[in-house]
Every structure is written in C-alpha cells, then in structure tokens.
Amino acid sequence: MPRWLGPAPQPKVAILGAAGGIGQPLSLLVKINPLVSQLSLYDLVNTPGVAADLSHIMTDSEVKGFKGDAELKPALEGAQIVVIPAGVPRKPGMTRDDLFNINAGIVKTLATAIATTCPKALIAVISNPVNSTVPIVAEVLKAHGVYDPRRLFGVTTLDLVRAAKFISPHTGAITAVPVIGGHSGATIVPVVSAVSSAKGISAADRAALIQRIQFGGDEVVKAKDGAGSATLSMAYAGSLFVDSLLKGLTGKATPKEYTFVNSEVAKEFGLEYFASEVTLGPNGVETYHALPSLDADEKKLLEVCVNDLKANIAKGVDFVKNGSK
Structure with missing residues (x-):
C-alpha cells in the first residue's frame, strides 16, 4: 500500500477559483498533501470535472466540486482553510494594479460568503493585486464583525521562491532570501544582505537580481506571449503556504512564513499591512517577527x-467603503 495512505486528519480546505490557471495545479498539489481530509473546489464553471479528475488520485482526501453562485456557500461550509486564487490572469503590458477593477469585485463577493459561512477559517489570498485584495477581504470581514487579523494572509511566497532560485547562480545553491514589503513590483523588497553566502555579489549583479525578483512575473507574461501569467510557479508557491497553514493547525509544528498581514511591523511604517515573517499555529499567526536588518540600499x-503600499492599501479599503474602482 502506498506510504501516504492512512488515517485522514480533519482539515477541510476550500479553493475558490479552482478551475483556473492557478486553481487547477494548486488543487492537485493540495490534493496530494497528506494533512488534508476534504478538498472543496469552487468556481463558476468546470469544477465538477476538475474534482472528478482529482478524485482518482490515491490519497485519502475526499474531493467535491461546486460551481455557480448558488453553490458558493455549500463549498465553504466547514472549511478551516480557504484559498483564493480566483480572478483574471495578467496579460502583456498589464500590471498587477491593472487587474484591480476586475478582480476586486470577485474577491469582495467571495469574502462576503466566507464572512457569513466560515468566519473562523484561515484565509489565504492569492488573487492579484494582493496589496489591495487583502484589504478588501479585511474590510468585508470587519463589516460583518468577524475580522481576526491573525487569520487573514496575503500569499507572497512566490517572491521568496523566485528569490531563492534566482540567487542560486551567485551562491551555488538554492538559498532562502527574506522578502518583505508587498507583492508587486517595487513593493517587493528582497533582503539580499541577510544572505551570508551572497556577500561577494557585485553591485551590478545585485541590482539585476533585485530587479528580477521584483518583476519576475513580467518575465513569465512575456514568455507566454499573451497566453497567461505565472500560474504553475504560483500554484507551487501557494501549495507551500497552504502546507504551512495545515502544519500550524495540527498544533504540533510552528512553521514560519513571510506573508502580507496586519501587524505591528506594518504600523511602524504607518501601514495596516506589510509582508514580514510570522510563526503559524492553530489560530493562524502565533508570533509576528521583527524585520531583518537592512543595509543602506x-x-x-x-x-x-x-509609499507605493500606502496607495495600494487605500485603494482596496476605498473599494469596499465607497464602491470606488
């Protein structure tokens, strides 16, 4: 019998936008995680087929597909983790901010369903632009009186995945790099100075490395020539973050992740949200960690x-409070 089969633990994970370019590979990766007992897949179309396909994989978790507005709340019932990759992909020449007008309404609708169906769930937001969509979810939860900042996360893991990969030619190995700030362009701040094995990188190479980490998504959009954005790498990164949430829920592990959250670290800069390191546990964030030391650059x-984050966050808040687009 395959070694991963055995008694299934309890967590139910709901993925909203499960039939999309990120949603399908993310659903696959979550399906094979042994910590998942139930996988609930929701989208406007095609999710029953995705669920049927994944249900043939020989892991213990059960998969159900839900589609259309009427099945959103049933998809969320009992979920302990909700992952939101829903939305349209980025196209050539389109920034993450350009996605706002389309994706903001989608995220607001999903957040409302979460607030009224599974308000205690840990919520991992992937939908871009994360710098604005996380505040949208927060404002909806606040309006329903169920907001807990420890349970809401913007998934910035792809920035760390890229940083670890892109720095490897300079360090000779895949090397963890702290990445703080936000999740778009210049709001992404790789702390290369924290990597001891990268001390010998020239100023020019370091500048190019930081530029590539900040705008790695553009590289994928261009290479796909209008056919999509970073879906596979984002799904991989998202699955890593979900795995950490699941391990934290067990109460037997204390995984650490960099993620876009409401914290005292953010307040240092006059912000409500900022990507920094946290320790995860059964209630979401258990500990907020101080930022690593930064050099002058x-x-x-x-x-x-x-400066950019202030505008991004305000845009998300304003969308909920005033209906601004």
Whole structure:
C-alpha cells in the first residue's frame, strides 16, 4: 500500500477559483498533501470535472466540486482553510494594479460568503493585486464583525521562491532570501544582505537580481506571449503556504512564513499591512517577527515600497467603503 495512505486528519480546505490557471495545479498539489481530509473546489464553471479528475488520485482526501453562485456557500461550509486564487490572469503590458477593477469585485463577493459561512477559517489570498485584495477581504470581514487579523494572509511566497532560485547562480545553491514589503513590483523588497553566502555579489549583479525578483512575473507574461501569467510557479508557491497553514493547525509544528498581514511591523511604517515573517499555529499567526536588518540600499528600496503600499492599501479599503474602482 502506498506510504501516504492512512488515517485522514480533519482539515477541510476550500479553493475558490479552482478551475483556473492557478486553481487547477494548486488543487492537485493540495490534493496530494497528506494533512488534508476534504478538498472543496469552487468556481463558476468546470469544477465538477476538475474534482472528478482529482478524485482518482490515491490519497485519502475526499474531493467535491461546486460551481455557480448558488453553490458558493455549500463549498465553504466547514472549511478551516480557504484559498483564493480566483480572478483574471495578467496579460502583456498589464500590471498587477491593472487587474484591480476586475478582480476586486470577485474577491469582495467571495469574502462576503466566507464572512457569513466560515468566519473562523484561515484565509489565504492569492488573487492579484494582493496589496489591495487583502484589504478588501479585511474590510468585508470587519463589516460583518468577524475580522481576526491573525487569520487573514496575503500569499507572497512566490517572491521568496523566485528569490531563492534566482540567487542560486551567485551562491551555488538554492538559498532562502527574506522578502518583505508587498507583492508587486517595487513593493517587493528582497533582503539580499541577510544572505551570508551572497556577500561577494557585485553591485551590478545585485541590482539585476533585485530587479528580477521584483518583476519576475513580467518575465513569465512575456514568455507566454499573451497566453497567461505565472500560474504553475504560483500554484507551487501557494501549495507551500497552504502546507504551512495545515502544519500550524495540527498544533504540533510552528512553521514560519513571510506573508502580507496586519501587524505591528506594518504600523511602524504607518501601514495596516506589510509582508514580514510570522510563526503559524492553530489560530493562524502565533508570533509576528521583527524585520531583518537592512543595509543602506535596502532602506532606500523600503522607502519606495512603503509609499507605493500606502496607495495600494487605500485603494482596496476605498473599494469596499465607497464602491470606488
């Protein structure tokens, strides 16, 4: 018998946007995670087929597909983790901010269903632009009186995945790099100075490395020539974050992740949200960690990041409070 079969634990994971370019590979990766007992897949179309396909994989978790507005709440019932990759993909020449008008309404609708169906769930937001969609979810939860900042996360893991991969030619190995700030362009601040094995990188190579980490998504959009954005790498990164949430829920592990959250770290910069390191547990965030030390160049990057984040966050808040687009 395959070693991964055995008694299934309890967590139910709901993926909203499960039939999309990120949603399908993410659903596959979550399906094979042994910590999942139930996988609930929701989208406007095609989810019953995706669920049927995944249900043939020989892991213990049960998969159900839900589609259409009427099945959103049934998809969420009993979920302990909700992952939101729903939305349209980025196209050539389109920034993450350009996605706002389309994706903001989608995220607001999904957040409303979460608030009224599974308000205690841990919510992982992938839908771009994360810098604005996380505040949208938060404002909806606040309006329903169920907001817990420890349970809401913007998934920035892809920035760390890219950083670890892109720095490897300079360090000779895949090397973890702290990435703080936000999840778009100049709001992404890689703390290369924290990597001891990268001390010998030239100033020019370091600048190119940071640029590539910040705008790696553009590289994929261009390579796909209008056919999509970073879906597979995002699904991989998303699955890593979901795995950490699941491990935290067990109460037997204390995984650490960098993620876009409401924290005291954010308040240092006059912000409500900021990507920094946290320790996860049964209630979501258990510990917020201080930022790593920054060198002079990284402090300059941080200044740009904070300025841009203020506008991104305000845009999300305003969308919910005033209906602004």
